[in-house]
Amino acid sequence: MPTINLNKNVFEKLVGKKLTLDKLKDRISMLGTDLESIEGNEIIVEVFPNRPDMLSEQGFARAFSSFIGVEKGLRNYTVKKNNKYVVKIEDAVKKVRPYTACAIVKGLKLDDEKINGIIQIQEKLHVSFGRNRKKLAIGIYPLEEIKLPITYTAKKPKSFKFLPLEGKKEMDGLQILSQHPTGREYGHLLENSSMFPLFIDSDGAILSMPPIINSEKTGKISGKTKDVFIECSGFELKELNQCLNIIVTALADMGGDIHEMELQYGKKKIITPDLSVVEKELDVDYINKILGLNLKEKKMGELLEKMGYGIKAKKVLIPAYRTDILHQIDLAEDVAIAYGYENFKAEIPNVATIGGEDNFEVFKSRVADILVGLGLIETMSYHLINEDVHNKKMCCDMDLVKLENPLTNDYSVLRAWIVPSLMQVLSENTNREYPQNIFEIGSVFKLDGKKETGVRESIRVGVVLCGSNVDFTSTKQVFDALMRALNVEYNMRETKHDSFIAGRVARVGVDGKNIAYVGEIKPEVLGEFEVNVPVVGFEINLSELFKLI
Amino acid sequence: MDIKSLVAKLSPLERKVLPLLSKFNSFDDLVDNSGLKEIEVMRALQWLENKKILVLKEELEEVVLLGKNGKDYVKKGLPEKRFLCAIKGDKLNLGEIGAKEELSKEELNICIGVLKGKAAINLSKDNGLIVSITDNGKKLLEKESLEELFLKKSFPIVLKELKDEEKFAFDNLSKRKDIVISDVVKTRSVEVTKLGKEALKKKISVGDVLDKLTPSMLKTGKWKGKKFRAYDVEINVPKINRGKRHFVNQAVKSARKIWMDMGFQEMTGDMVQSSFWNFDALFTAQDHPVRDLHDTFFIGNPANAKLPDLGLVEKIKKTHETGWTTGSDGWGYKWVEEDSKKNVLRTHTTCLSAQTIAKLKKEDMPAKFFALGKCFRNETLDWSHLFEFNQTEGIVIDPNANFSHLIGYLKEFFKKMGYEKARFRPAYFPYTEPSLEIDVFHPVRKEWVELGGAGIFRPEVVKPLLGIDVPVLAWGPGFDRIILEFFKINDIRELYKNDLKQLRGMKEWMK
Structure with missing residues (x-):
């Protein structure tokens, strides 16, 4: 299971409250994550695979802060509208890696701390949510180095060349797979493709060759970077959107502003990121029955707010970064977590059954x-x-x-x-x-x-x-x-x-x-x-x- | 104990050995002169030692033995001697010498070295190496060298008893291949105590008391009026082995009892399962990492299973894709039938729960089932990981069941397992929601130990199998850890080592 590293100072600032060590340990494990270790300033926690939104310092702190009651309820994120940030998706990618979801985040003022944070988000999401880049891959680029609009296309591997991250010389697609360490590690993902996917800017500079590697020139964020371009590429648009939402909300918590992009799939146009909430009916009776509780609607609403949901009339507002709410039962579990597993009564019902060996x-x-x-x-x-x-x-x-x-x-x-x-x-x-x-x-x-x-x-x-x-x-x-x-x-x-x-x-x-x-x-x-x-x-x-x- | 009763208690073996102690004190001599087997003499001596009649001494001594070549040379003579013999009358080349005396190339080379050193031969080159004997050589032929004398001794020889010239010969020979070997051997001797010396003065005969009571004595009544030799009833006896069940199965048996006490019925089933039953029926997404080659053992031959009836397959497919009628969104992907056909070694006994729910009639609810069996995970063997492990699993299918009941059952179950205190933390499993992790308080180590997962089966699991959405409480702690704790084993590999010494010595499961 994936683990993430939290810097205690940064974490406390994000959470908005300091807890004693014992309290911190206890609350982390009762939120449904596993505390691996706390050493000095470094906290390592294990995040269960159903909560990729907690795979960053920001995402983790957001959930934790609600859980301990500091900042409850739905968090609002604004996506700034515009009509100039465009990504054109060419038909050539259909057979290799058909979809992408993209965004721009501005005003980040990156320092080493934040850069490490961004690298961690990307790595952890690659491994877990992206199934080792098989399902999806993420690229994050310094916007200052890129000329919009961007094209997502695919080309024959020997027909292009660029300098890959940490590479020594320009290489074509096949050379990257056979010579570059990252290429060798993930090369199998492009093994059967005659065309390799590429992100290219309007000057024709190659940004990256997903899901393998970015370009050294246009694909490397640094302390000078303020604004970033983010893309997720893969096979299911729904998952790409979810992944993008997880990243942009974490970057927004880092201090950035989210800007939308227009994705042109031929004539079809899609705007990403889409951070609108999903509404689900709250079935108070069902949840009470399955948990063996007798909570009033209002109380249940408060508990859900502790888990980061919004409540509107009889509806639960599910944030756009939550990927794990498939059924009313998933809300029931979050009610139980907010209620506190330690607060449930142990009860053995009086049900007569006859035991027997085979x-x-x-x-x-x-x-x-x-x-x-x-x-x-x-x-x-x-x-x-x-x-x-x-x-x-x-x-x-x-x-x-x-x-x-x-x-x-x-x-x-x-x-x-x-x-x-x-x-x-x-x-x-x-x-x-x-x-x-x-x-x-x-x-x-x-x-x-x-x-x-x-x-x-x-x-x-x-x-x-x-x-x-x-x-x-x-x-x-x-x-x-x-x-x-x-x-x-x-x-x-x-x-x-x-x-x-x-x-x-x-x-x-x-x-x-x-x-x-x-x-x-x-x-x-x-x-x-x-x-x-x-x-x-x-x-x-x-x-x-x-x-x- | 006075000398008289001491002597009266002597066993026939002791009676035979004790008198010899006035003449011999080495173990080998005692064996040679007693007419008994080695083991009998040893036993008698140990018994006598227990009676404080003697003290057994063991000494480690370095001794010289003959090697493979050494034994050969004792019979045939040393190669250098045979070499000289060969050229006694005539100059010969090396090939001829070798053929005449059956010397290997290696031996010939050694001979040349040795004999040149003693100026016993001359070498000339004439169509190959020609060797002739010198006067010195002829003298050497007449007398035996130190090395030859040494080899004539009877082996083994105690190293520290060697005289100077023998030591010299030994050193020379030990430089050569496999002629002499030095080894450490145990020599055993006996020292008679003061008490022993007194006992030796007594008349010790073999036949004046009865030893074993035999059927013929009973028939003839010969025992009447005679005395039986008194035994030393405190003496240690050789251990005998009894038949017993494997300690893991003893533990399994006791866990079974706990389940039955709680009113659960046993379910059993195959270890080779289709992915359909092991994963798909449990709403485990087809791209979930547990379905990777490095997590699960897949069967190469036969690689694929037949799927169960189409109706069920269709329901599961739709549940994965869109949630079917379960009220779920499903995973939102395209479910691939081929993936669900892949045979695996079951990764949990939960597949048996799925099969049980699929077979259950609605009128049989509420119902409770348990399973206890081996499961498999593609995991490298080390002190804390086994690729085959025991899991125990329980389900409660009850329209009125809830989360508080789950906690109630778990507390009771682990209490019966010997853990008074249990606590529960949120957790994640693909097929349960809410899910929890069970920690029990270890009474000896005074800390919380993680023992396994539990939860309520998701509607996406239950409804396609049972036809209706009913809460199914489920828990499946690993069982090996509990066994390790009980038997105080640190390395999990010890569970299936099948070391007979360990199995024979293992304590019984008492829980």
């Missing part, structure tokens, strides 16, 4: 208890296993369910039977006391086109006995004891299995169904696992057996 789980437990009674120790292995351990070392070749993105080869497939896991346990315990008689109950996974997922999962029990005196009789004895305890009649007949010694492995049938193997592991397998003590064992498909009894 019958199969009870059966599993019984099997385990019987084996424990026979002196066996239960182990627990991962379901993910190394393909070589499962197949090659067991001298088998089974079709396995495989991961698309395994962490390592050691955990790349799902096991199709339990004995390989048990052999692995034996091989890791050769320095431990013998005999080692162990069992494991767990899921195994097989390919099966008839299942919804294409995978048939069943629960099995695997048992191995490892000691200098074990033989086929020992394992058959344990198997037989288990079957007798479960009152199951079975028959055994010789079979073949690549992991067992030929002539010392049996298939077990119950009511004509094959439900188990019993046998002695062959020395080739023991050699692969470096176990120098004989091993016998069995494996039962408990899911199948359960159906039969």
